[in-house]
Amino acid sequence: MGNKKFLVTGGTGFIGSHLVIRLVKMGKDVHVIAHSEDNFWRLENIDKINIEIIDINDFDKLNKFISKLNPDIIVHLAAYVNAERDLNGIDMAIGNNFNGTLNLLKSLNNIDYDLFINTGTCEEYGDGEAPFQESQREHPVSPYSLSKTCSTYLCELFSKIYDKPIITVRPFLTYGPKQTSQMLIPELIRRGIKGEKMELTAGEQSRDFIYIDDLIDAFIVLINKYNEFNEYEIINIGTGKQILIKDIVKLVEEFLPKSEFELGALSYRKGETIEFYSDNSRIKKLGWNPNFKIKSGLRDTINWWHNYIKELNF
Numbered sequence: 001m002g003n004k005k006f007l008v009t010g011g012t013g014f015i016g017s018h019l020v021i022r023l024v025k026m027g028k029d030v031h032v033i034a035h036s037e038d039n040f041w042r043l044e045n046i047d048k049i050n051i052e053i054i055d056i057n058d059f060d061k062l063n064k065f066i067s068k069l070n071p072d073i074i075v076h077l078a079a080y081v082n083a084e085r086d087l088n089g090i091d092m093a094i095g096n097n098f099n100g101t102l103n104l105l106k107s108l109n110n111i112d113y114d115l116f117i118n119t120g121t122c123e124e125y126g127d128g129e130a131p132f133q134e135s136q137r138e139h140p141v142s143p144y145s146l147s148k149t150c151s152t153y154l155c156e157l158f159s160k161i162y163d164k165p166i167i168t169v170r171p172f173l174t175y176g177p178k179q180t181s182q183m184l185i186p187e188l189i190r191r192g193i194k195g196e197k198m199e200l201t202a203g204e205q206s207r208d209f210i211y212i213d214d215l216i217d218a219f220i221v222l223i224n225k226y227n228e229f230n231e232y233e234i235i236n237i238g239t240g241k242q243i244l245i246k247d248i249v250k251l252v253e254e255f256l257p258k259s260e261f262e263l264g265a266l267s268y269r270k271g272e273t274i275e276f277y278s279d280n281s282r283i284k285k286l287g288w289n290p291n292f293k294i295k296s297g298l299r300d301t302i303n304w305w306h307n308y309i310k311e312l313n314f
Contacts, residue, residue: 010078172238176212192256203246238278
């Protein structure tokens, strides 16, 4: 990667902060675009990063910053994330995820950059047939997955019309330290530590969970291969393996004996996808393989929660 200049949008978030920290440890010149309402705790005590407060919906300010920065590698992670299957969040999803991506691409259009990585989501596959392959048709099932699917095609359009080095990655269900959302694994851990009751479905659904360090390794592999992407590509980042939700629950219970998880207390939601996992052959051909087993990943994540739950007041 030499002396490349990196721009990471959404660098204060769960995935973004891990990527930023990895790049800083590698001695890279890292610039972060963050929103004024972001929480910066994940990047505390991290030196040698440059944070610019910009709303990516503010095209004029974004364009001025991009023109001055002239980045080489761009990793676009900024997003409004809400996987609820109703239309209440559609304006926010389209406004932030699609329009924000459009503004970023337009701002970069006169820049001779080496690689733009657009971060999509495995949820673009929706209730399609697993294992999910990059070539299959998307089936968005929420405003969030719809906005990401639209952004995927927008990036393809820019790549083809302007001959730009753009790829879209679709991470599968990522977990690890510093994730504090209400996604399944952090919510299981938070409630398990506190001994709070949690009602769940029977847990017969399978999912593809990937540990955060494995995901960041994949980003680094793609960045290192930047000169090999001559055409637009979509690339899954997942383990390629299924694990049942009920087995995740049982593993967390092993680490947290105070847990009060009640499997079977809830019905499956309408349209519940039973099998949900990746075909990861494309990323593996580029030299990447996941290294973390689910048990070791959960152990490290739970250890982080034990260390920080009081300090962060979750």
